[in-house]
Amino acid sequence: MVVVGGGWAGLAAAVELTHAGIPVILIESARQLGGRARCVRFGELRVDNGQHILLGAYREWLGLLQRIGLEERQVVRRLPLELEMMGARDPGLHLHTPALPAPLHLLAGLLSARGLTLRERLAALRFGYRLARSRPSPEQDRSVATLLREHRQPARLIRLLWEPLCLAALNTPIEIASAHLFLQVLRESFRHRRQDSDLLLPVTDLGSALPEPALHYIERHGGQVWLNRRVSGLRLSGTRLEGVELGSEFLPSRQLVLAVNPVMCRRLLSPHAPFTDLVRGLVRLEYQPITTLYLRYPETVRLPRPMLGLLDGPGQWVFDRGLAGQPGLMAVVISAAGAHMAQDNEALGNAVGRQLAELFPHWPVAGERMVIREKRATFASQVGVEALRPGSATPVAGCWLAGDFTATGLPGTLEGAVLSGRACARGILRQQGGKSV
Numbered sequence: 001m002v003v004v005g006g007g008w009a010g011l012a013a014a015v016e017l018t019h020a021g022i023p024v025i026l027i028e029s030a031r032q033l034g035g036r037a038r039c040v041r042f043g044e045l046r047v048d049n050g051q052h053i054l055l056g057a058y059r060e061w062l063g064l065l066q067r068i069g070l071e072e073r074q075v076v077r078r079l080p081l082e083l084e085m086m087g088a089r090d091p092g093l094h095l096h097t098p099a100l101p102a103p104l105h106l107l108a109g110l111l112s113a114r115g116l117t118l119r120e121r122l123a124a125l126r127f128g129y130r131l132a133r134s135r136p137s138p139e140q141d142r143s144v145a146t147l148l149r150e151h152r153q154p155a156r157l158i159r160l161l162w163e164p165l166c167l168a169a170l171n172t173p174i175e176i177a178s179a180h181l182f183l184q185v186l187r188e189s190f191r192h193r194r195q196d197s198d199l200l201l202p203v204t205d206l207g208s209a210l211p212e213p214a215l216h217y218i219e220r221h222g223g224q225v226w227l228n229r230r231v232s233g234l235r236l237s238g239t240r241l242e243g244v245e246l247g248s249e250f251l252p253s254r255q256l257v258l259a260v261n262p263v264m265c266r267r268l269l270s271p272h273a274p275f276t277d278l279v280r281g282l283v284r285l286e287y288q289p290i291t292t293l294y295l296r297y298p299e300t301v302r303l304p305r306p307m308l309g310l311l312d313g314p315g316q317w318v319f320d321r322g323l324a325g326q327p328g329l330m331a332v333v334i335s336a337a338g339a340h341m342a343q344d345n346e347a348l349g350n351a352v353g354r355q356l357a358e359l360f361p362h363w364p365v366a367g368e369r370m371v372i373r374e375k376r377a378t379f380a381s382q383v384g385v386e387a388l389r390p391g392s393a394t395p396v397a398g399c400w401l402a403g404d405f406t407a408t409g410l411p412g413t414l415e416g417a418v419l420s421g422r423a424c425a426r427g428i429l430r431q432q433g434g435k436s437v
């Protein structure tokens, strides 16, 4: 069994197959595992290619952690949902969810939110109530901005709450973001259990959060991981898979999980006629960037809470990496495309430095800085995107697709990636005679 791609989707598939006793060869083109959620160097520190945040609703990821013998608290700190949005020119918003069953915790949180007028609170509650009763379908998709207009949400409430939530969850501006996917995320997070809306903030770098323990698990249980090896083509005979090509080498295999990014997936599938319809959808996928700035302050500098929302830009969220054992290090995240993409790293670093200085005038000037721009961080969760996403089974027997861009029903997230990898493993095992994972 071959798995191509050592991002979180490929790792999830490889771990589940290994767990079921199927020997796996995992092939990754980079020198390290993790893909778009990986560890990078910043001086002597191990940081991430982008600050990530997980949710209590990430059940597949939590299941995978258990599988490889990791406890949640070794990897993340679980915090009940608390949002503080700060701006130099706006009193901002503070929403805290009390210990009540879902969705009452959210309703009580909205009712007691500091910084919202009575009208804004009632509008948010009305929106929440209607959503809880609605049955969104991808066929009736429209933009999040349109949805919010339909529900007469006040402009300030959109700016303080819905827009930042949409950018964080979908990595897509509200004018083009899919209302269907946005509602899906809200329902996943707020409808079932109170813990689903918990924020899970990494206490380690992302490499230690899954890729490295997964590598050890796979190797310890008889699998192989090949790093720095690029798959250059698939070999088919009609609608049957024969194997994969790695330059001039050929690796025969009747079963394959292709867990690469959507652009590479398209490249590998497009020479083969059985994938024509599937490739037509992939060609139309668009992408959005995520930019992360690391700013290093003296170790005594701390945020009032582990994570804060920033109004007025360019930074949208700031995370205190003290939680990950890196006191004084701040990670500022900017989701989706915007004016910051036209600025060079120096100018953007200065602008974010000024933004933080306005909010925290007592902080000294940051020392070292690093800007990481992931240009294709996720597919754009735009209106109508669900019709473009492929399922995990393909018209070619033995060829399965995994990745955050497949039809998971979620936006491009770690949970979507893990879910897709595990779904492939389950499909393969079902075909092989009813073993379950």
Ligand SMILES: Cc1cc2nc3c(=O)[nH]c(=O)nc-3n(C[C@H](O)[C@H](O)[C@H](O)COP(=O)(O)OP(=O)(O)OC[C@H]3O[C@@H](n4cnc5c(N)ncnc54)[C@H](O)[C@@H]3O)c2cc1C
Binding pocket: 004, 005, 006, 007, 008, 009, 010, 027, 028, 029, 030, 033, 034, 035, 036, 037, 049, 050, 051, 052, 053, 054, 229, 230, 231, 232, 259, 260, 261, 264, 290, 291, 292, 374, 376, 377, 378, 402, 403, 404, 405, 412, 413, 414, 415, 417
């Ligand atoms: C900056 C940033 C911030 C993010 N923040 C969050 C967040 O807060 N919360 C959240 O849930 N999600 C977040 N995401 C999204 C999340 O990281 C992705 O959804 C997830 O990592 C995608 O995993 P994947 O396995 O589907 O794809 P990838 O990570 O892209 O994995 C594909 C792998 O295939 C390899 N590969 C490609 N071509 C070949 C080939 N020919 N041969 C062999 N190997 C190949 C690649 O090197 C890569 O390792 C963020 C993403 C970024 C970039």
